Amino acid sequence: MLLDKRDELYRSSILKLLIWFAVGLFLMMALLLYQLYSTSLHLYNQNLDDWLQGETSQLQSIANSEGIKGVQQSIDNSKDNNRYIYQIVNHAFPIPTDTSSTSYPVIAQIRQYQANNDLPNMRATRIELPDGSLLTVGIDQERYLSFKKQLDNSVIWGTFFPFIALCLIAILIAVYILKRLNLVNQTMNRVMLGERNVRLKVGPDMNEFDLLALHLNNMLEQMEQSESKLKSLTVDIAHDLRTPMGRIKLRIEDLLYDNTVSDYHQDKLENIQSDFSLLLDTFNGMMELYHLENGGTPVNKQQCELSKIVQDAIEFAEPTALDKQQKLYLTIEMPCPLYANPSLLFRAVFNIIDNAIKYTHNGGVIEVIVDCFGVVVADNGMGIKPEDRERALDQLVRLDPSRTEHGFGLGLALVKTVMKIHTGKISLSDNYPGLRARLLFDDTVRVLNK
Numbered sequence: 408m409l410l411d412k413r414d415e416l417y418r419s420s421i422l423k424l425l426i427w428f429a430v431g432l433f434l435m436m437a438l439l440l441y442q443l444y445s446t447s448l449h450l451y452n453q454n455l456d457d458w459l460q461g462e463t464s465q466l467q468s469i470a471n472s473e474g475i476k477g478v479q480q481s482i483d484n485s486k487d488n489n490r491y492i493y494q495i496v497n498h499a500f501p502i503p504t505d506t507s508s509t510s511y512p513v514i515a516q517i518r519q520y521q522a523n524n525d526l527p528n529m530r531a532t533r534i535e536l537p538d539g540s541l542l543t544v545g546i547d548q549e550r551y552l553s554f555k556k557q558l559d560n561s562v563i564w565g566t567f568f569p570f571i572a573l574c575l576i577a578i579l580i581a582v583y584i585l586k587r588l589n590l591v592n593q594t595m596n597r598v599m600l601g602e603r604n605v606r607l608k609v610g611p612d613m614n615e616f617d618l619l620a621l622h623l624n625n626m627l628e629q630m631e632q633s634e635s636k637l638k639s640l641t642v643d644i645a646h647d648l649r650t651p652m653g654r655i656k657l658r659i660e661d662l663l664y665d666n667t668v669s670d671y672h673q674d675k676l677e678n679i680q681s682d683f684s685l686l687l688d689t690f691n692g693m694m695e696l697y698h699l700e701n702g703g704t705p706v707n708k709q710q711c712e713l714s715k716i717v718q719d720a721i722e723f724a725e726p727t728a729l730d731k732q733q734k735l736y737l738t739i740e741m742p743c744p745l746y747a748n749p750s751l752l753f754r755a756v757f758n759i760i761d762n763a764i765k766y767t768h769n770g771g772v773i774e775v776i777v778d779c780f781g782v783v784v785a786d787n788g789m790g791i792k793p794e795d796r797e798r799a800l801d802q803l804v805r806l807d808p809s810r811t812e813h814g815f816g817l818g819l820a821l822v823k824t825v826m827k828i829h830t831g832k833i834s835l836s837d838n839y840p841g842l843r844a845r846l847l848f849d850d851t852v853r854v855l856n857k
Contacts, residue, residue: 421584425577433570444562451554455530455546456514462491463532463544475536492529492545495536587616591623603631656683706748706828713743713752713848714777720757721775724764731769735760741779745848747829755825758818759784759833759844767841781831781848787841796835822846 469477482493514532531545590607597605606627607620659680662668668676721737728735745752759782763773767788776783791799800823819833826833830849835842 422577422581425581426574429570429573429577432573433566436569437566440562440566444558447558448555451551455551458490459514459530459532459544459546463534466542466544467534470534470536470542475538475540478534478536478542490546490550492531492543492547494543494545495540591619594623598627652683652686656680659683706751708746708748711745711747711749711752713745713782714739716749716752717756717775717777717782720753720760723757724760727761728764728773731764731767731771733764733767733770734772735764736772736774737777738774739777741777743777743779743781743848745829747848751825751828755822755846756782756784758822759846762818763788763842763844771841781846783843783845785838785841785843787838790837790840790842791835793837799835800833 466478466481469481473480485491514530528548529545530548530551531543534542534544536542594605594607606624609620609624610617613621659676663673663676663680718737721735725735760773760775763784763786767773767786771787773784773786776785800819822833826846826848832847834845834847836845837843
């Protein structure tokens with residue numbers, strides 16, 4: 408996921424929040440470690456001074472009580488310690504630096520001697536021996552620098568390693584949360600694309616994500632039940648109304664053949680009969696769509712050739728195009744053998760072509776192209792706005808506010824259902840000008856091409 412979803416990870420507000428938390432925690436740790444670092448250096452310097460003061464006091468006492476020989480003996484006995492540096496001089500005077508004291512033997516930072524410059528940099532003090540010579544007692548500065556270097560390394564590793572670990576943990580947490588949220592988004596996308604009986608997986612832990620999945624599953628189930636009840640109610644109403652309306656239509660036909668009815672009433676009855684025919688067609692279309700979507704109508708599939716189905720649909724729609732003086736072109740780029748239901752495909756292709764003819768002006772051009780992926784119907788008519796294209800595929804949707812064209816908004820809905828049955832899809836796009844409708848079939852339907 409870190410490789411395939413990097414943009415999504417970078418945009419994640421969860422990752423940004425966790426990174427800011429890691430940065431804040433790092434700054435707090437850095438401040439705490441800096442305090443610990445400064446305190447440790449100060450205490451170590453203080454310990455060095457205490458050791459030096461203790462050793463100086465001890466040697467001064469020995470010098471006062473036992474003389475130079477006692478001091479020399481004490482120095483010889485402590486050489487194995489390697490902590491202190493001893494130097495007896497008679498004429499040279501050490502140059503103290505980095506100290507504000509004016510009297511020596513205070514502890515000073517000794518850099519060199521005027522007469523003897525082979526001593527290392529050190530923290531040192533001095534003792535005046537009974538014979539007037541001076542004993543310099545020091546601690547090598549390398550001891551302090553070595554301690555400081557070790558402390559620096561410890562602070563650096565102790566600061567940046569936890570920060571890197573916090574960042575990695577933040578990324579892992581963000582990836583885990585995004586993975587769970589992506590499952591929810593993918594499931595919701597499948598539902599929006601028309602899939603039914605889609606549910607989120609609920610784990611045994613019943614954590615917050617499992618509770619979210621459980622609530623979403625309950626919501627989806629209630630929505631599907633409500634949708635099913637609404638469709639069933641609509642179909643029941645259509646079924647119940649179809650019978651009395653059919654009877655009314657038959658009685659109107661009887662009146663049309665009655666010679667006693669005047670010509671004026673004949674025209675009125677013909678208009679009524681036409682309106683009743685549209686209503687019956689609407690009810691029949693709604694019932695057919697309902698049964699197709701719910702599997703109530705068996706769909707028998709067989710081997711067929713899409714180009715032959717498209718040719719039949721064009722022949723059937725050609726008289727309407729001629730009435731509007733439109734040019735209807737067919738281009739077969741490649742054969743497209745399918746394993747499908749020829750009757751349903753014919754109706755889907757015919758509905759697309761009929762819509763193109765209906766919403767293209769007189770003298771317009773309609774082009775039908777068959778390739779190995781499906782069929783394209785392109786016109787130079789009024790087209791459909793991008794924000795209305797998804798809604799145009801729903802039932803009983805009319806995008807023509809003037810209702811100048813006959814229809815009841817089931818043509819594209821039938822096409823969508825037919826394509827869904829054949830694991831394909833319909834897409835609408837601009838033809839600049841006009842509309843470009845593509846019926847795209849899945850590989851499972853185009854199995855004969857393999």
